Amino acid sequence: MKRRIDEALAEALERIHSETFVRAILTGSRKSVKPTYKRVDLRPVEIKSQVMIQAVAHDGKKDYTENYPIGADEIRALLASGFANVIVDSTSESYQIQVTKKDEAITGVSKTSLERVLEHDRQKERLLPEFHPIFSALEMSDGAGRIKPTKRDKYIQIDQLLRLLEPTLSSLEKGSTIKVVDLASGSAALTLAVHAYLTREFDVKTLGVERNPDLVKKANAAARLANLSGIEFEESSIKESKLDKAEVVLALHACDTATDDAIDFVLRTHPAAALIVPCCHQTRPQEVVREARKFPFFGQDGIVDERILDLTTDAQRADRLREAGYFVDIVEFVGDEHTARNLLIRARGK
Numbered sequence: 001m002k003r004r005i006d007e008a009l010a011e012a013l014e015r016i017h018s019e020t021f022v023r024a025i026l027t028g029s030r031k032s033v034k035p036t037y038k039r040v041d042l043r044p045v046e047i048k049s050q051v052m053i054q055a056v057a058h059d060g061k062k063d064y065t066e067n068y069p070i071g072a073d074e075i076r077a078l079l080a081s082g083f084a085n086v087i088v089d090s091t092s093e094s095y096q097i098q099v100t101k102k103d104e105a106i107t108g109v110s111k112t113s114l115e116r117v118l119e120h121d122r123q124k125e126r127l128l129p130e131f132h133p134i135f136s137a138l139e140m141s142d143g144a145g146r147i148k149p150t151k152r153d154k155y156i157q158i159d160q161l162l163r164l165l166e167p168t169l170s171s172l173e174k175g176s177t178i179k180v181v182d183l184a185s186g187s188a189a190l191t192l193a194v195h196a197y198l199t200r201e202f203d204v205k206t207l208g209v210e211r212n213p214d215l216v217k218k219a220n221a222a223a224r225l226a227n228l229s230g231i232e233f234e235e236s237s238i239k240e241s242k243l244d245k246a247e248v249v250l251a252l253h254a255c256d257t258a259t260d261d262a263i264d265f266v267l268r269t270h271p272a273a274a275l276i277v278p279c280c281h282q283t284r285p286q287e288v289v290r291e292a293r294k295f296p297f298f299g300q301d302g303i304v305d306e307r308i309l310d311l312t313t314d315a316q317r318a319d320r321l322r323e324a325g326y327f328v329d330i331v332e333f334v335g336d337e338h339t340a341r342n343l344l345i346r347a348r349g350k
Contacts, residue, residue, distance in 0.1 A: 033082030
């Protein structure tokens, strides 16, 4: 609902001061006010038996961390510094503020289920450490082996993908030779990460398929720079590729019909596991459009129509895999704050 900005921010501050506060994320820039930082993350921490608010501010180059007592003016100042998007999560609710170009605040509340953690120095252990050579090769980390602030969202995406991939590999024998194929591999960050991670327990041969010759060249160069063996990238479309078999198939943010081409490949070759993250839905099955138009409310709101068609298209894609005998679920890849394309179709052979 629409509210005055000061009222919306006052509620955000009240939620931050509550005993159920888990985290807050401040991003974007208002038209009338430009914040000092590109992003600020807030969370409660316990220091010497006192609960405080830890603020980690990112300016695109460095992180700046400060701890403030509950009620400190600095937290109020950060909220009012010009961010266009504010998310405040508690253990049971997520409160969102979006400031429009007209400087109007649109607020909303959704249900969530989170744990409040107060450890001061906690750091989630990632499946691939920040100092892994692939991140240097991809220019995601600095000379000290730390992920650059501008690349942290991508790093989180990579970690979440690896966590979602792991349960699908139960049918594969540890130490065996497996082939991984990434269809429409793009920048290859996810391809390289999967290859590097799986080499811990398998003899992995990885092939990335990508139509863009510049991306293929960069991907092969990054693999060499990271000293990875058993991985290569080829210039080809999915349909034109001479692929015949793989144990693991990836299609991550494959644009438009490339997602469906990847599913066709899965149905033809029957891999043990497939992870598919649909990207843009420029082309949709006509039956999806026809069925959606039967809803009396369809056609009233463009953004709602698009989401109905997107979700229905992805549900139909998942159903194709189920009909072929796969165990399939659709899960959230990462939170909305990291990427808008955050649904992953995960298929595991029976």
